[in-house]
Amino acid sequence: MTYKGRSNFEHGERGKIGVLLLNLGTPDAPTTPALRRYLGEFLADPRVVEVPRFLWRIILHGVILRIRPARSAKAYRTVWTEQGSPLLIHTQHQAEALAAHFQAHSKDDIEVSFAMRYGNPSVSSGIEDLLGKGVRKLLVLPLYPQYSGSTTASTFDAVANDFKQRRWLPDLRFVSHYHDHPAYIKAVAESIRQHQEAHGKPDKLVFSYHGVPKKYLLKGDPYHCECYKTSRLVATELGLGDEEYITTFQSRFGREEWLQPYTDKTLQGLPAQGVKHIQVVCPGFAADCLETIEEIDIENREYFLEAGGETFEYIPCLNATPEHIQALASIIEEQLQGWSAQTVAEADETKQNFQRLNSGSEGK
Numbered sequence: 241m242t243y244k245g246r247s248n249f250e251h252g253e254r255g256k257i258g259v260l261l262l263n264l265g266t267p268d269a270p271t272t273p274a275l276r277r278y279l280g281e282f283l284a285d286p287r288v289v290e291v292p293r294f295l296w297r298i299i300l301h302g303v304i305l306r307i308r309p310a311r312s313a314k315a316y317r318t319v320w321t322e323q324g325s326p327l328l329i330h331t332q333h334q335a336e337a338l339a340a341h342f343q344a345h346s347k348d349d350i351e352v353s354f355a356m357r358y359g360n361p362s363v364s365s366g367i368e369d370l371l372g373k374g375v376r377k378l379l380v381l382p383l384y385p386q387y388s389g390s391t392t393a394s395t396f397d398a399v400a401n402d403f404k405q406r407r408w409l410p411d412l413r414f415v416s417h418y419h420d421h422p423a424y425i426k427a428v429a430e431s432i433r434q435h436q437e438a439h440g441k442p443d444k445l446v447f448s449y450h451g452v453p454k455k456y457l458l459k460g461d462p463y464h465c466e467c468y469k470t471s472r473l474v475a476t477e478l479g480l481g482d483e484e485y486i487t488t489f490q491s492r493f494g495r496e497e498w499l500q501p502y503t504d505k506t507l508q509g510l511p512a513q514g515v516k517h518i519q520v521v522c523p524g525f526a527a528d529c530l531e532t533i534e535e536i537d538i539e540n541r542e543y544f545l546e547a548g549g550e551t552f553e554y555i556p557c558l559n560a561t562p563e564h565i566q567a568l569a570s571i572i573e574e575q576l577q578g579w580s581a582q583t584v585a586e587a588d589e590t591k592q593n594f595q596r597l598n599s600g601s602e603g604k
């Protein structure tokens with residue numbers, strides 16, 4: 241076994257701090273072959289689909305990867321932009337904005353990079369990028385405010401798998417969630433407030449989160465609880481009463497029961513209860529993507545209006561807005577406490593030790 245080292249390592253360089261933003265991933269193109277590759281990697285992850293491997297491989301390759309890629313590619317084409325997938329572009333902008341934020345606050349020892357759990361840029365390329373810039377202390381921030389084994393833990397697996405192949409591991413900190421962090425709650429509340437200043441207040445505010453199978457909750461996954469807590473804290477920040485908002489779960493996959501209430505069924509039922517004007521916000525998504533732009537703003541809009549709803553408004557994700565960048569920077573700075581980049585003296589000592597080896601003075 242040969243472990244990966246840094247070919248461009250210079251003895252004497254100052255070890256830096258790195259922040260790696262990670263999101264779920266997205267296909268390379270909105271085409272059937274690209275979707276087959278992406279879904280093949282994503283849905284083979286045992287953190288995502290907890291079905292006995294042998295059985296799941298047969299279903300995945302025999303059925304799902306023959307049907308779903310074409311259907312998903314069609315959906316992706318409705319959201320694709322000239323620059324590419326919205327999720328990828330927003331994540332890239334978030335990383336750039338955070339890097340600029342740290343520069344502007346004289347924290348130029350902090351390097352920021354981003355990567356995707358599935359697809360490109362890969363987790364390994366993100367780690368490689370940071371280590372190549374001299375990062376010796378690494379903070380990994382999965383962009384999932386609410387912890388779930390299917391997302392957050394899977395991200396950790398990918399980092400750990402990369403580390404298994406490396407010779408020199410950096411110090412590591414991993415953010416497992418920030419669903420109740422005051423900075424994040426304020427940023428979500430502020431985005432809703434700004435929307436309502438322009439469009440008025442709805443009959444009901446709908447907090448829609450990506451679902452997971454109900455059995456994950458029953459086996460101990462805290463995701464469900466963390467979603468409800470986020471909704472409650474944002475509602476409190478906005479001064480909403482219990483009747484003024486609701487929490488729902490979207491994006492079901494497969495036939496088993498997922499977390500309820502389902503977003504689509506709820507939206508179809510609201511007009512009959514006299515709720516004609518809704519605003520939908522998706523605080524579980526750090527960036528707009530297929531699941532928000534297509535599933536919520538297109539599909540679920542239709543469900544609501546067809547069921548007799550009159551006004552449907554989608555409140556965009558926080559994306560790379562200054563409020564979000566400020567919130568992420570606060571979360572990151574809190575996590576980085578006690579860490580500093582190497583001093584020049586520390587770096588010099590490494591250099592001298594290396595020179596000692598090369599000059600052959602050792603042992604004389």
Ligand SMILES: C=CC1=C(C)c2cc3[nH]c(cc4nc(cc5[nH]c(cc1n2)c(C)c5CCC(=O)O)C(CCC(=O)O)=C4C)c(C)c3C=C
Nearest residue numbers: 264265266288312327388390391450452493524529530531
């Ligand atoms: C925000 C948190 C997410 C959780 C929790 C999550 C769980 C989860 N997802 C699937 C299956 C699919 N998800 C898909 C897309 C997708 N999912 C998330 C986030 C969470 N998923 C995002 C941000 C996206 C969008 C990516 C993009 O490119 O825009 C898809 C692919 C699209 C499709 O074919 O419908 C699938 C499939 C499962 C099974 C699951 C929990 C077990």
Ligand SMILES: [Fe+2]
Nearest residue numbers: 264450491531
């Ligand atoms: Fe998903």
Ligand SMILES: [Fe+2]
Nearest residue numbers: 491530531535
């Ligand atoms: Fe979806």
